[in-house]
Amino acid sequence: xxxxxxxxxxxxxxxxxxxxxxxxxxxxxxxxxxxxxxxxxxxxxxxxxxxxxxxxxxxxxxxxxxxxxxxxxxxxxxxxxxxxxxxxxxxxxxxxxxxxxxxxxxxxxxxxxxxxxxxxxxxxxxxxxxxxxxxxxxxxxxxxxxxxxxxxxxxxxxxxxxxxxxxxxxxxxxxxxxxxxxxxxxxxxxxxxxxxxxxxxxxxxxxxxxxxxxxxxxxxxxxxxxxxxxxxxxxxxxxxxxxxxxxxxxxxxxxxxxxxxxxxxxxxxxxxxxxxxxxxxxxxxxxxxxxxxxxxxxxxxxxxxxxxx
Numbered sequence: 001x002x003x004x005x006x007x008x009x010x011x012x013x014x015x016x017x018x019x020x021x022x023x024x025x026x027x028x029x030x031x032x033x034x035x036x037x038x039x040x041x042x043x044x045x046x047x048x049x050x051x052x053x054x055x056x057x058x059x060x061x062x063x064x065x066x067x068x069x070x071x072x073x074x075x076x077x078x079x080x081x082x083x084x085x086x087x088x089x090x091x092x093x094x095x096x097x098x099x100x101x102x103x104x105x106x107x108x109x110x111x112x113x114x115x116x117x118x119x120x121x122x123x124x125x126x127x128x129x130x131x132x133x134x135x136x137x138x139x140x141x142x143x144x145x146x147x148x149x150x151x152x153x154x155x156x157x158x159x160x161x162x163x164x165x166x167x168x169x170x171x172x173x174x175x176x177x178x179x180x181x182x183x184x185x186x187x188x189x190x191x192x193x194x195x196x197x198x199x200x201x202x203x204x205x206x207x208x209x210x211x212x213x214x215x216x217x218x219x220x221x222x223x224x225x226x227x228x229x230x231x232x233x234x235x236x237x238x239x240x241x242x243x244x245x246x247x248x249x250x251x252x253x254x255x256x257x258x259x260x261x262x263x264x265x266x267x268x269x270x271x272x273x274x275x276x277x278x279x280x281x282x283x284x285x286x287x288x289x290x291x292x293x294x295x296x297x298x299x300x301x302x303x304x305x306x307x308x309x
Contacts, residue, residue, distance in 0.1 A: 001101065007047055008090060014248055019062060023075060026222060035049060035057045035229065038298050042146055042279055043080065043249075050153075053240040057124050058280040060139065061140040061141075062140065062141060062220060063138050063139055063141065063213070063218065064076075064133060064136065064137040064138075064139060064141065064219075064223060065138045065141055065289075067139045067220050067223045067224055067229045068174055068224075068226070070137070070230045071077060071248050072134075073232065073234070074230045074233055075130040075131070075133065075134055075230070075233045075236065076130075076221075076223070076228050076229065076234055076250075077130065077228065077229055077231075077248065078222035078223050078228050078229045079110055079227050079228060079252040080106075080108075080121055080182070080184065080187075080222055080253070081222065081231060082225065082248035082249065083106060083107040083108060083248070083249055083253040083267065084105065084106045084107070084111070084112075084113055084250055084267070085103050085104050085105040085106070085266060085267050085268065085269040086113065086115065086120055086123060087120050087122040087126040087216065087241050087245065087270040088119060088120065088121050088122065088181070088268065088269035088270075089121070089122055089123075089241040089269065090269065090270070090271060091121070091271075092121070092123055093264075096118050096119040096174075097118070097119045098117070098118050098119075099115060099116065099117065099119065099265045100114050100116050100180075101114050101115075101116055102114060102116070104180075105266045105267060105269065106179065106267075107249065107259075107263060107267055108184075110184055110185045110186075111179070111182075111183070111192050112182070112183045112206065113182050113183075114181045115178060116178070116179045116180075117174065117177050117178030117179055117244070118178065119174075120175070120178060121240075121241065121243050121245050122241040124167065124171050125174055125175060126170040126244065127156055127237055128152070128156065128172060128175065129166060129175055129195055129196070130233075131152060131155050131156055131234075132145075132147075132152075132172075132175075132196065132213055132215070132238075133215065133274060134233075135147045136213070136215045138143075140217070141215055141216070141217045141220045142197070142214055142216065142217045143214065144198075144212050144213070144214055145212070145213055145214070145215070146210055146212045147167045147211055148208075148209065148210040148300040149168055149169070149201075149209065149210065149211065150207070150209075150210075150242045152168050152211070153165065153168055155235050156168075156228050156237060157238070169201060169204075169256070170197065172199045172213065172252070173199065173201070174193075174209065175195045175196040175212065176194065176196040176197070176198065176199040178194065178195060178197075179193070179194055180192075180195075181191045181193065181195070182222075183294075186227070187221055187222070188226075190218055190221065192214050192217050193216065195216075195219070196214070196215065196216075197213075197215065197216040197257065198212070198213060198214040199211065199212075199213050199221075200212045200213075201234055203215065215252075222237055227282070229248075229251040229252045230251075231247070231251055232294065233296065235292050236294065237296050238292070239288060239289070240284075240285065241268075241289060241293075242268060242270075242272075242281055242282070242284075242285040243270045243284075243285040243288040243289050243292075245264075245267060245286045246264065246282070246286070246298065246305065247289055247294055247295065249264070249267065250289075250295055250307045250309065251294075252307075254309075255309070256309065257308040258301075258304040258305065258306050259304060259305045259307075260303060260305075261275070261278060261279055261300070261303050261304065262275075262303070264282060265278050279300060279303075282300050283299075283300045283306060285298075285303065286298035287302055295307060295308065295309055296308045296309060
């Protein structure tokens with residue numbers, strides 16, 4: 001059975017690091033060119049080699065809901081990814097880059113991420129991954145989860161037609177083919193970390209089309225120890241990419257430090273070169289967040305962004 005769409009309530013909930021609030025096949029071949037077609041085969045084989053398991057997660061066969069519970073009207077993201085430039089805000093009309101071993105900017109100096117794959121964006125890939133985690137959260141990590149393309153588009157607030165079905169397939173393919181190497185003082189080193197382990201589409205081209213995916217066991221390592229943040233899904237998915245990335249930073253801290261505009265630009269992987277233009281874009285994002293009530297207040301003061309949760 002396919003998952004049911006969550007019921008959304010009109011209220012705001014913010015979750016910061018360390019907080020815990022529990023509520024009462026065939027591979028897609030029409031999405032994007034496989035990154036392996038653009039990279040050195042030897043390098044790809046090495047990057048895709050199985051990583052050492054995370055025993056503390058795998059041995060217990062935990063689900064995400066056991067590691068990081070969140071209500072059905074909310075979604076969650078690991079703080080380590082929320083503060084990184086993994087999901088970019090580049091113009092949607094601009095062709096995505098295929099990169100090999102690219103360093104990913106991170107706000108925290110002790111976190112190092114490199115990425116091989118096709119560029120991921122906040123406009124769609126971040127949302128698709130958030131929603132897939134929702135479908136998978138009550139199953140043991142690594143177990144297959146099924147959902148229809150209809151259900152996915154509905155839960156994303158997208159139109160229900162073939163164009164958006166293809167957009168969803170493309171995003172799932174990018175999430176599957178992208179590979180990270182992650183290192184931090186808290187976690188240590190994770191090699192070949194993927195956001196989605198497997199992705200298959202069945203009955204493509206029909207109104208019965210559905211997907212089967214697996215969330216890698218190692219993803220649980222990023223959530224473990226309350227190092228994740230929750231947010232109201234209906235409001236979050238409506239944000240513009242820049243406002244969403246700004247909220248990612250703010251929600252991943254109990255008390256967000258002021259964020260320099262240039263640091264935020266790097267966290268967004270924005271190609272805006274003029275400081276004045278980026279400042280205006282950031283002001284617009286602050287106003288959007290304040291209006292959404294996801295934050296009490298966000299504002300640009302001088303060369304910094306200030307937050308009041």
